[in-house]
Amino acid sequence: MRIPLDYYRILGLPLAASNEQLRQAYSDRIVQLPRREYSQAAISSRKQLIEEAYVVLSDQKERSTYDQLYLAHAYDPDSAAAVENRTESHKKGFDAQSLSIEIVQDELVGALLILQELGEYELVLKLGRPYLVKNSGSKDNNLASEEIHESAERPDVILTVALACLELGREQWQQGHYENAAISLETGEELLSRESLFPSVQVEIQADLCKLRPYRILELLALPLEKTTERRQGLGLLQNILEDRGGIDGTGNDLSGLNIDDFLRFIQQLRNHLTVAEQHKLFEAESKRPSAVATYLAVYALIARGFAQRQPALISQARQMLIRLGKRQDVHLEQSLCALLLGQTEEATRVLELSQEYEALAFIREKSQDSPDxxxxxxxxxxxxxxxxxxxxxxxxxxxxxxLKNYFADQQVQAYLEALPTDAETTDEWAVINRQPFPQAQTNNSRRHSNSTGSRQFNYNITPDPELPETLIRERSEYAFSPPTWNTSGSSKSEVPGAQIPTAERIARGPNSNLNGSAKAATTGQNRKRRRRKPTQVPPRERVLDNHPYPRRRRRTFASTLEGKTRLVWRVFISLVGLLVFWVVVTTAFGWLKNLFFPTPSLQGQQLFVQLNQPPIPIPDKNSNPQPPEGTLTDTTAQEVIQAWLSTKAAALGPNHEISNLDQILVGSALTQWRLVTQQDRLDNRYRKYNHNLKVESVNNIEFDPDRAAVVATVKEVTQFYENGQFKKSSEESLRVRYNLIRLKGAWRIQNMSVIS
Structure with missing residues (x-):
């Protein structure tokens, strides 16, 4: 059979590769091994193809013939057949139409391996799956119904196809095609699972599928509402994640790599793709775990759905949920709004007065200045x-x-509101909740989670949509956020204090922490400072004192306390000044007595004049290069020059490929040669690590030219070869090298070098 490969691709070389590059590429490819799951037969098959490519390209005559065919196909495929007939290249196994090579059945695994290394995953699936299907004419393309040949190469072919599915899925993941990526990954997992082969690869694919689930959910739920099947699949995946985590604020491991903070941001991003009915069903079920986060999200869904669909019964249900939340949190503002939407206006204003939402209260009072309530x-x-x-x-x-006008004008709403109890009948129910004190928020620093970590990297973290709203859930007990602003140009739009956003750190603080909608916990002093009423709403201090049951006594107590504190401050200040004066006197007296009884010896003769702002000797510039001594090349300088070259070589061929430093030690042909070597290694994603041991044997200066010299040195070089970040092989050599040096602008440079033995 024929495989669409050419010899240059097998070795990973360009058409203009030199013989040295050909030998190096062949050596690297032979040393490079596939995954450990492959059998020895698969590794030998791959090696055989690499050796075949090297034999053809290393022979100048055969390479010239192959290059003619290669160029003919690249520039004029129609004339490639004529070139083939003229050169009789078909006898070598060349195909002019597609630059394919002919292989035997035993070399199929090796060819698939090479294609996979080249990133041709679709081609691996195209060639590998028909081999696995017993009846190639079957119209059923589902791998679950395919019958596999019983052969020695079958496990290796299955592994190669599964790995191609894995890499193809990751590639589609990077491109943002999440469902296609899931299909590819599931295909590979299904093939391995059905054959009960390579469990480690199955685990690797399953891990990627779990990390891919949040991306798939977002992609599926963002589809148009008409795509009911796909969106239902997305909701099913979301339910699976929630079950694995134990709820929105659960601590279970769903293998997605998302911590509590990340998962809350994921839920925030997800809400924009869900309808009000979908959110109602989802969060109402999650609130029964129980979950404070889901309860509050369910309240929002109930209020929104009840108002939009003119179903006040849903708003009444939201009010019952707020009653449960109100046992621990300040949700008076939401309670007031629910009472307003249920037509209980007196109860709405009564509950509103208990709220700690000072900004919202200031706005409401400002818009109600000309009204009795x-x-x-x-x-x-x-x-x-x-x-x-x-x-x-x-x-x-x-x-x-x-x-609100259209809402209350609806006949269905009016009929429901008329059947509700009056304000007087509902006062007792609210009073029981509103009289309950809110407990102090408990702080547990050990359970806080940070939002500052990355990334997902290929990071698996979810990136929020820039058009998402800035609020998921509003909370008051720990954090304050800047409220959104409204357009005040019109009479109907004014500045309204917005909701606050909770963080995952807030969720991780435990069931007793506050997580609600638009009001702060009554006991949180820090947030009270941040969210004060406007100055016009705060009564003067004198008025507060005058209204106190005991105003005179409070004033006397305050004045006496202030006078006592002032007196205490002065005493502390005077004491500190006294201590400072005493310390100065004692120190001076001690120094005088010491000089009197133990005089210091005086220096004789002229003293050295040293200034603090000037060095005693000139200091060279730190950026200037050290100047070698004038005259002929010495053994010490030769040692330094050769050692500098070895260090520069290690940096140029190392992981960072620092080519820019080569011209600091090389000139002429040596500079050109090593630049080409370094650039080729960087293109092929190869690098080396060196360990050198240098010994200079002799230094020969040219008598008629003092700026030239020859150095013979013994270099022991230990090399470690890497390709694509993976270690391939190592070597150790001991060479005698002759270096021809030339002095340019006062510095010695290596003009060329050659190995003596």
Whole structure:
């Protein structure tokens, strides 16, 4: 059979490769070994093809014939057949039409291995799968129904096809085709699983599938709503991840590589692709684990769906969830908005007064200045809160207008609200919750998670969409965030304090921590400082004192306390000054007594004049090169020059390929030669590590030209070869080398070098 390969590709060489490069490439390819799972027969098959390519290209006559065919096909494929007939190259196994080579059945595994190393994964699948299918004419392309030949090469072919599926899946992953990547990975895993072969490779593929799941979910749920089957598949994958993790804020390992912080950002990004009905179903089920995060997200979904679809019963259900959250957190603002949407206006204003959301209260009071109650401001705040803080998180509501007027005008809403209890009947229910104190948030630094880590690298971390909203869940107990601003140019749009965003660190703090929507925990002093009321809303200090039950007594106590503190400060200050004066006096007296009884010896003669701002001797510039001594080349200088060359060589052929330093030690033909070698190694992704031991045997200066010299040295060189970052082989040589040196601009350079023995 014929394989679409050419000899240059097998060796990884360009057409203009030199004989030295050909020998080096052949040596590297022979030393390079595939994965340890391959059998010895597969390795021998690959080696046989490499040797065949080297034999053809190392023979000048055969290479010339092959190059004619190669160029004819590259520039004029139609004339390649004529070249083939003229040179009778078909006898060598060449194919003019596709530059393919003819192989026997035993060399198939080796050819597939080489194609896989070249990144031709689709070609490996195209050639390998028909070999595995007993009936090549079968129309069923599903690997689950394929019958495999029983042969010695079968495990190696299966492994090569599975690895091609793995690498192809990773390549598609990098390109952003997540579903295609999953199909490729599942194909390889299914093939190995059905044959019960190579469990380590199966584990590797399964790990990639688990890390790929979040990407697949985002891709599937971002599809149009008409793609019901695909979106249902995405929801199923999301449910599997939640089960593995134990919920949104669970600590289970789903093998995706996402910690709690990353997973919360993933949920934040995911919400924009879900409809309000999908979020309602998902988060309501998750809230029963129980989960504080899911409960709050379910409240948002219930409020949004109840308002948009004119179903006040859902808003009533959200209010019941807020009652449970209110036992530990300040959710009075959400309670007030729910009461407003249920038509219980007196209860809404009563609960609103208990909220610690000072910015929201300031906005509501400002918009209710000409009204006897806070209802106008609360209605405006609630309408804009729904429009800008709730609806943008749902795919089907993002462009929908929120109008309280249209909501209350709906007959279905009116019928439901008329059947609800009155404000007086609901007061007792809310009062029980509102009288309960909020516990102090517990801090557990050992369970905090940081957002500063990377990456995913090929990083597997999820990158948030730049168009995502900035809020997932609002919380008050630990963190404060800048509220969004509204356009104040019109009468209907004003600045409304926005919700706050929780972090995964907040979730990891335990079930007693606060995680709610728009109000802070009542006991968090830090957030109170950050979120104060506007100055116009805060009563003067004198008014607070005058309204106190005991104003006179408080003033006297405050004044006496201040006077006592001032007196204490002065005492401390005077004591410190006294201690400082005492220390100066004691130190001076001690120095005087020491000089009196133990005088220091005086220096005789003229003293050295040394200045602090000038060095006693000139200091050369740190960037200047050391100047070699004038005259002929000495053994010491020769040792330094040759050692500098060996260090420069190690850097140029090392992992970083520092070519720029070659012209600091080489000139002429030596510089040209080593630049080519270094550039070729860098193109082939090869590098070497050296360990040198140098001994200069003799230095011969040219009598008629003092700027030239010859050095004979023994160099013991230990070399380690690497390709594509993997160690291939090592060698150790002891060479006698003759170096011809020339002095240019006061510095010795190596003009050429040759191995003596």
């Amino acid at each position: 806070l209802l106008p401001g609360l209605c405006l705040y609630g309408e804009q809160w729904l429009q800008h803080e709730v609806f943008p998180h749902f795919r089907d509501l993002a462009k929908q207008q929120a109008s």
